[in-house]
Amino acid sequence: MTTTLPPRRPLPRRAGLTRRQQRGASCVWCCIVLSPDTAVSLGTQTYQLADGQDLEWHPRGCTRCAEAG
Numbered sequence: 001m002t003t004t005l006p007p008r009r010p011l012p013r014r015a016g017l018t019r020r021q022q023r024g025a026s027c028v029w030c031c032i033v034l035s036p037d038t039a040v041s042l043g044t045q046t047y048q049l050a051d052g053q054d055l056e057w058h059p060r061g062c063t064r065c066a067e068a069g
């Protein structure tokens with residue numbers, strides 16, 4: 001079971017992340033590859049496309065980054 005925690009620090013801009021980070025396969029902060037044991041779901045976030053459309057994404061972080069203030 002993946003834990004869900006609201007992000008305690010600002011999320012990086014989605015556009016600047018790697019595909020793995022955008023998919024939730026890697027930590028959004030430190031880029032470490034996540035496993036079900038180490039991943040923390042950061043909840044549903046929204047981002048805006050260039051045309052103004054809002055889309056959802058589901059970023060994940062590692063336990064260490066997610067729990068750091």
Ligand SMILES: [Zn+2]
Nearest residue numbers: 027030062065
């Ligand atoms: Zn991390």
